[in-house]
Amino acid sequence: MISYPYFPGCALSTKAKALDISARETMKALGYELKEIEDWTCCGAVFPLAEDEHIRLVSPMRSIFKAGKDSDKLITLCSACFNVLRRTQRLVKENKVRRDRVFNYMEEEVPENFNDNVKVVHLIEIIRDEIGFDKLSERIKKPLTDLKVAPFYDCLTYRPPKEMEFEDPENPKIYTNLITALGGISIDFPFRSECCGAHLSVSDRSASLDCSYRILNSARLAGAEALLTSCPLCHYNLDARQQEMIDSKVGFKPIPVFYLTQIIGLSLGLDVESLGFEKNKVSPVNLLKEKGLL
Amino acid sequence: MLLKLSKDIVNSELFRSVSEISAQKIMSCYQCGKCTAGCPLADKMDYVPNEMMRLCMLGQIEDLLDSKAIWLCTSCFQCGTRCPKGIEVHRVFEALRSLALREGKNYTDIEELPKEVLDEMPQQAIIAGYRKFESLE
Ligand code: SF4
Numbered sequence A: 001m002i003s004y005p006y007f008p009g010c011a012l013s014t015k016a017k018a019l020d021i022s023a024r025e026t027m028k029a030l031g032y033e034l035k036e037i038e039d040w041t042c043c044g045a046v047f048p049l050a051e052d053e054h055i056r057l058v059s060p061m062r063s064i065f066k067a068g069k070d071s072d073k074l075i076t077l078c079s080a081c082f083n084v085l086r087r088t089q090r091l092v093k094e095n096k097v098r099r100d101r102v103f104n105y106m107e108e109e110v111p112e113n114f115n116d117n118v119k120v121v122h123l124i125e126i127i128r129d130e131i132g133f134d135k136l137s138e139r140i141k142k143p144l145t146d147l148k149v150a151p152f153y154d155c156l157t158y159r160p161p162k163e164m165e166f167e168d169p170e171n172p173k174i175y176t177n178l179i180t181a182l183g184g185i186s187i188d189f190p191f192r193s194e195c196c197g198a199h200l201s202v203s204d205r206s207a208s209l210d211c212s213y214r215i216l217n218s219a220r221l222a223g224a225e226a227l228l229t230s231c232p233l234c235h236y237n238l239d240a241r242q243q244e245m246i247d248s249k250v251g252f253k254p255i256p257v258f259y260l261t262q263i264i265g266l267s268l269g270l271d272v273e274s275l276g277f278e279k280n281k282v283s284p285v286n287l288l289k290e291k292g293l294l
Numbered sequence B: 001m002l003l004k005l006s007k008d009i010v011n012s013e014l015f016r017s018v019s020e021i022s023a024q025k026i027m028s029c030y031q032c033g034k035c036t037a038g039c040p041l042a043d044k045m046d047y048v049p050n051e052m053m054r055l056c057m058l059g060q061i062e063d064l065l066d067s068k069a070i071w072l073c074t075s076c077f078q079c080g081t082r083c084p085k086g087i088e089v090h091r092v093f094e095a096l097r098s099l100a101l102r103e104g105k106n107y108t109d110i111e112e113l114p115k116e117v118l119d120e121m122p123q124q125a126i127i128a129g130y131r132k133f134e135s136l137e
């Protein structure tokens, strides 16, 4: 069993438990242990964009230091944590001025032999690059035959591309390849990389509802039966807020939104208890029964 | 809209603050409009991203600090990803928002959201809300 330091983040520890539990169980089935780092603190949720905001880099840096103690990788899968942690690691490594500022704040918290090369890795990168989608496909017990899933490529995993170095944000393929490897049908749709409205759901709820509605509608028109995401906030906007769409958008029909590891776990034949489908607001259970997957 | 222009207005202290906080070469924008074309919130903004850039170049920062647009930007990084001049437009929006917050302007009061909404919403949104929309003043 390979073990990597894991940063779950606030959402996965509470409101997005289904993503956390299904990720741990899926990785266990694939021979990996996600070892939660001790005493981690919130990453800050948004990467500090202002050039003079140094203190906001302290909290993510703390987790990177902790991971660096016994590994050169830090695994995470919430899109926001991934965005913040990966950009912080890169900035502190490459920008001496910013690095000195942050280290000055942190003083004795900076380890003596600080590992500058801790790579912040998204869980799907481990599956793609270490295991391989072809090998994953050999291990599936329940192929997602006939299930039409639209992969939703959130903002934060891909952009800004120079800092994230993940995939081309204009033409991402990673989840398309994943769904195909799991035996399902991946549905490409025009709004696959649009913003879901993100944190406008605290301030301009109808503006963010419009953004999410546009995405769901676009996926449905392209023929999708469900969507896929790995971002807890996209999931909230796209799944939990569908009741508001039913109430306010004429003709809107609900559509289930899976977390990434819910469908990987499902096709690996994991116990349904560990997939947390009961936590999805729009239940995927009927759809999965219809397809003979439950 | 009638704009008053002068050297002092264009090169005002506020303009310099926006340039410094965003760390972007605002003057290199050539108004192609690609930032606006990709912006998911442009249809709801009073000043769309390329207008915001143009008004910055003309030193109309006060006007932008009172706009709705700066609060509608979700920092999705689409504008900055597509700008052919390599301007991280999202950082210019952030600089304007930061200046407004530092002046004590408050956009929203998260605690006023209904409890059912707060209970369900992931922390990511709540913390982002505090960081982007609530002044520390
Ligand atoms: S995309 Fe860049 S150059 Fe074009 S209008 Fe926007 S900021 Fe200016």
Ligand code: SF4
Pocket (backbone or CB within 6 Å): B035, B038, B039, B040, B041, B042, B049, B072, B073, B074, B075, B076, B077, B078, B079, B080, B089, B090, B093
């Ligand atoms: S970062 Fe803001 S301005 Fe830029 S495209 Fe996204 S919402 Fe629009």
